[in-house]
Amino acid sequence: MKITITENYEASCQQAAKMFVELVKNKPDAKLGLATGGTAERIYELMAKDYEAGEVKFNKAKTVNLDEYRGMPADSPQSYRSYMDHWFFDRTDIDKANTYVASGTAPVEEELAKFNEALYGDGKYIDLQLLGVGVSGHIGFNEPGDFLTAGAHVEALLPSTIEANARFFDSPDDVPREAFTMGMADILKAERIVIVMSGDAKADATKALLMDDKISAKWPVSFLKLHRDVTVLLDKALADKIGYKA
Numbered sequence: 001m002k003i004t005i006t007e008n009y010e011a012s013c014q015q016a017a018k019m020f021v022e023l024v025k026n027k028p029d030a031k032l033g034l035a036t037g038g039t040a041e042r043i044y045e046l047m048a049k050d051y052e053a054g055e056v057k058f059n060k061a062k063t064v065n066l067d068e069y070r071g072m073p074a075d076s077p078q079s080y081r082s083y084m085d086h087w088f089f090d091r092t093d094i095d096k097a098n099t100y101v102a103s104g105t106a107p108v109e110e111e112l113a114k115f116n117e118a119l120y121g122d123g124k125y126i127d128l129q130l131l132g133v134g135v136s137g138h139i140g141f142n143e144p145g146d147f148l149t150a151g152a153h154v155e156a157l158l159p160s161t162i163e164a165n166a167r168f169f170d171s172p173d174d175v176p177r178e179a180f181t182m183g184m185a186d187i188l189k190a191e192r193i194v195i196v197m198s199g200d201a202k203a204d205a206t207k208a209l210l211m212d213d214k215i216s217a218k219w220p221v222s223f224l225k226l227h228r229d230v231t232v233l234l235d236k237a238l239a240d241k242i243g244y245k246a
């Protein structure tokens with residue numbers, strides 16, 4: 001893992017955005033693995049700024065999103081499809097026909113077939129996968145437990161995830177209880193991965209990635225230790241909080 005301690009969250013976002021922009025400049029038809037969540041918002045804003053400045057075009061890029069809430073209509077403001085439209089797709093020239101975010105309302109088997117088609121149907125792996133981490137240590141929505149799941153599937157969300165994501169809803173009761181998500185093997189097949197870790201709430205998950213050499217289904221994020229090309233962007237405040245030294 002390449003671990004970079006950045007000055008602050010903004011600097012982490014700048015570095016992550018730069019990795020995507022440089023990739024697409026060099027490989028316009030790159031396949032991008034995208035994430036949602038509060039951490040990623042600024043990264044998309046910065047990528048869209050580079051598009052507006054004429055630095056990069058996304059019109060040939062393909063994207064696959066990590067996850068979507070099950071039962072959530074695509075046009076609901078809380079859907080991850082709406083999130084992607086708002087923060088990134090509608091701000092750039094991306095061709096939405098080349099974007100995949102699982103449909104939360106489709107029958108499960110049908111949607112999982114589409115998910116696998118988006119991931120593998122073109123015979124190409126994701127060039128660069130963006131990740132955040134959940135308070136529970138999840139990546140995508142792969143929650144900790146006795147085992148993890150390799151392929152795309154429906155995952156039951158843990159109470160801590162429902163609580164953490166309740167800020168995007170009127171009440172915790174409105175947070176969907178399940179989600180479609182890429183599986184662990186899907187994520188680990190990406191050519192490169194960049195994960196942005198920021199905020200005190202992520203201290204335990206960050207420790208599980210950086211402070212020991214263990215890989216455990218209790219901390220899905222720890223499986224990134226198995227991957228050959230992971231960039232961890234950790235801001236100084238969080239590094240100090242967990243006592244991580246470069």
Ligand code: GLP
Binds near residue numbers: 036066131161
């Ligand atoms: C969400 C998403 C993850 C994201 C994580 C952190 O629930 N499923 O892909 O990385 O939780 O979100 P945030 O950045 O809002 O803390």
